[in-house]
Amino acid sequence: MEKDIKNWQNLWKEEKSTPLDLRKLITHLNKIEKKGKLERIILLVAVPITIIVLATLLPVLSNIYYSISIILISFAMMMILIQSYRSKYSLISNGAELNNNKYIKYLIHKLKQRMLTTSRYMWLYTFLLVLGINVGYIDILQKFNISIIVRIIIHLIFTVLMICAMYYSIEKRKKENNNGILPLIDFLENLN
Amino acid sequence: MKNKEQKFKIVYEQSKDKVYRLCLGFMGNKTDADDLFQEVLIKVWNNLDAFRNESNIDTWIYRITTNTALLTLNRKTKLNKKEIDYQTNIPHYEIENLNSTDKEQEVKKLYLAISLLKEIDRIIIGLLLENCSYDDISNITGLKTSNVGVRINRIKKTLSKKLK
Numbered sequence: 001m002e003k004d005i006k007n008w009q010n011l012w013k014e015e016k017s018t019p020l021d022l023r024k025l026i027t028h029l030n031k032i033e034k035k036g037k038l039e040r041i042i043l044l045v046a047v048p049i050t051i052i053v054l055a056t057l058l059p060v061l062s063n064i065y066y067s068i069s070i071i072l073i074s075f076a077m078m079m080i081l082i083q084s085y086r087s088k089y090s091l092i093s094n095g096a097e098l099n100n101n102k103y104i105k106y107l108i109h110k111l112k113q114r115m116l117t118t119s120r121y122m123w124l125y126t127f128l129l130v131l132g133i134n135v136g137y138i139d140i141l142q143k144f145n146i147s148i149i150v151r152i153i154i155h156l157i158f159t160v161l162m163i164c165a166m167y168y169s170i171e172k173r174k175k176e177n178n179n180g181i182l183p184l185i186d187f188l189e190n191l192n
Numbered sequence: 193m194k195n196k197e198q199k200f201k202i203v204y205e206q207s208k209d210k211v212y213r214l215c216l217g218f219m220g221n222k223t224d225a226d227d228l229f230q231e232v233l234i235k236v237w238n239n240l241d242a243f244r245n246e247s248n249i250d251t252w253i254y255r256i257t258t259n260t261a262l263l264t265l266n267r268k269t270k271l272n273k274k275e276i277d278y279q280t281n282i283p284h285y286e287i288e289n290l291n292s293t294d295k296e297q298e299v300k301k302l303y304l305a306i307s308l309l310k311e312i313d314r315i316i317i318g319l320l321l322e323n324c325s326y327d328d329i330s331n332i333t334g335l336k337t338s339n340v341g342v343r344i345n346r347i348k349k350t351l352s353k354k355l356k
Contacts, residue, residue, distance in 0.1 A: 017212035101334025
């Protein structure tokens with residue numbers, strides 16, 4: 001058997017990598033790194049900048065209803081963005097630090113977290129979005145001089161429509177997850 | 193940045209063939225191995241600043257390679273599940289290539305046989321053929337050293353059968 005191993009080792013080492021132009025490669029790697037950094041910066045600063053710009057430019061924000069509405073919606077968006085950011089960028093360093101076994105467990109954890117984003121965080125997002133928009137509408141509807149009952153009905157119709165739309169979207173994404181992520185989790189769990 | 197480039201050049205020159213062989217053994221064909229190899233180089237570059245000199249560079253780079261391989265396979269399974277299902281019957285190498293010598297045929301046969309093993313077994317045998325000790329393999333894979341020994345014996349038997 002030891003002879004076999006020696007023989008396999010000799011054969012194994014016959015394969016060599018194709019020579020690469022190292023200067024070109026490094027230039028390319030620098031470009032990728034810069035692009036990655038830029039993407040992260042854009043993702044991290046885009047939302048706060050949008051909020052600040054809105055807060056400074058829009059006079060509607062002097063109204064308490066609109067302010068609450070914008071804060072709620074921004075908070076919901078930030079929550080989803082942070083979740084996506086975490087699942088997208090934290091894989092890089094762990095690939096070098098963790099052994100295969102821990103890395104597989106880590107991948108499984110990440111995939112489960114992605115499923116959780118759909119099932120839990122998206123509903124939280126929906127709740128905040130519906131609440132935020134409804135708060136904004138309180139002031140808009142007040143200006144139309146309509147009865148409280150009609151206003152409540154409008155709020156209810158809007159809420160139901162939003163929930164239905166989000167339900168459809170979340171269920172669709174859940175279905176995609178079930179088809180794509182669940183087999184992956186299963187595959188990774190069976191690797192060892 | 194210059195320091196990083198220097199460091200990368202050294203790591204690249206030292207490890208390129210070892211990494212490429214692991215990629216080829218894992219993926220089983222040159223196209224996928226090249227893609228994986230490039231991905232590993234990107235990861236090495238991205239993680240180079242975090243590498244601590246007191247750690248063993250080989251162990252570090254093998255970890256990146258094997259974890260990237262697992263991640264790539266994971267992604268491939270997601271994207272091309274149907275494709276992979278039918279590809280299992282397609283030979284990874286054109287073994288009957290008339291221009292190749294006997295030795296080249298043997299090399300191809302070995303890589304093909306390895307690529308048909310279970311994923312973790314491909315990593316273990318690849319590392320063994322790169323002269324890694326059982327302890328190093330245990331360190332990279334996260335398996336216990338005793339378990340590594342048992343698996344290596346099993347892999348040797350399987351490979352011997354396949355290569356006869």
